[in-house]
Amino acid sequence: MEPAAPSSLVELRRVSFGYGERLILRDLSLRVPRGKVTALMGASGGGKTTVLRLIGGQERAQKGEVLFDGHDVGRMDRRDLYQARRRMGMLFQFGALFTDQNVFENVAFPLREHTDLPDELIRDIVLMKLHAVGLRGARDLMPSQISGGMARRVALARAVALDPELVMYDEPFSGLDPISLGTSSQLIRQLNDAMGLTTLLVSHDLEATFALADHVIILGPGTVAAEGTPDEVRNSPDPLVHQFVNALPSGPVPFHYPAPNIEEDFGPPQGRVR
Numbered sequence: 001m002e003p004a005a006p007s008s009l010v011e012l013r014r015v016s017f018g019y020g021e022r023l024i025l026r027d028l029s030l031r032v033p034r035g036k037v038t039a040l041m042g043a044s045g046g047g048k049t050t051v052l053r054l055i056g057g058q059e060r061a062q063k064g065e066v067l068f069d070g071h072d073v074g075r076m077d078r079r080d081l082y083q084a085r086r087r088m089g090m091l092f093q094f095g096a097l098f099t100d101q102n103v104f105e106n107v108a109f110p111l112r113e114h115t116d117l118p119d120e121l122i123r124d125i126v127l128m129k130l131h132a133v134g135l136r137g138a139r140d141l142m143p144s145q146i147s148g149g150m151a152r153r154v155a156l157a158r159a160v161a162l163d164p165e166l167v168m169y170d171e172p173f174s175g176l177d178p179i180s181l182g183t184s185s186q187l188i189r190q191l192n193d194a195m196g197l198t199t200l201l202v203s204h205d206l207e208a209t210f211a212l213a214d215h216v217i218i219l220g221p222g223t224v225a226a227e228g229t230p231d232e233v234r235n236s237p238d239p240l241v242h243q244f245v246n247a248l249p250s251g252p253v254p255f256h257y258p259a260p261n262i263e264e265d266f267g268p269p270q271g272r273v274r
């Protein structure tokens, strides 16, 4: 197998994936450049979260390769997958903390789970990570005592506790007030640059994402509709991308999820109750 180009930490090569009969990704190829913040965007249900799950090894591609640092995640055995996952920080449903543990213990969790480090070292690492997200002083609080925005920052500290190479965020901005959104965005950038990470995020927030990302990938039906810098994507001639970046309700992205013919559900027009 030819290794991935050193400039990309993650590469999908002609990946096809479906849940059951329904094909979600069709011959999808994309690269996540090292050291950069890459945003994966596109219409709802297009398979963005599925891409993160394929990279994390929670799902396996039916066809093609999902390379993490040159190795196909889909072919890894349990041991290799476990090792690879240690090198990834994942924030699915950003902010999902263990509600019965305080902030400190939430961040310490991956360190206790994956390492044999002594308690004093774990303490220092946890406090360093909490300091990086501005919450060193909140270590003793329970998740119920902190705001949603703070909870996300704790989750962020937890995701980078093991000094991963790749961090994946699913919808890091959803439901945040403008200030928390700005803080989260800034933190994602700071952690990426200061820790030398590679970041991949899925987001619907056009403005925040275009301001943050170095590289944007727009997924069309099953495949890449456009990619490049935010400016390049903004100026893409592709009608789907145009619809997406201009938030237009009509265009190639259909409003309706595939459904039976309208007459099958409601009967012929004359039989319908007005």
Ligand SMILES: Nc1ncnc2c1ncn2[C@@H]1O[C@H](COP(=O)(O)OP(=O)(O)OP(=O)(O)O)[C@@H](O)[C@H]1O
Binding pocket: 019, 024, 042, 043, 044, 045, 046, 047, 048, 049, 050, 051
């Ligand atoms: N576990 C599953 N079993 C069956 N179908 C699923 C499963 N997970 C997702 N799907 C379907 O696969 C499609 C892609 O889902 P996915 O969550 O990857 O999309 P997405 O682009 O992240 O969407 P959104 O932006 O709305 O979160 C959707 O139509 C969804 O209904």
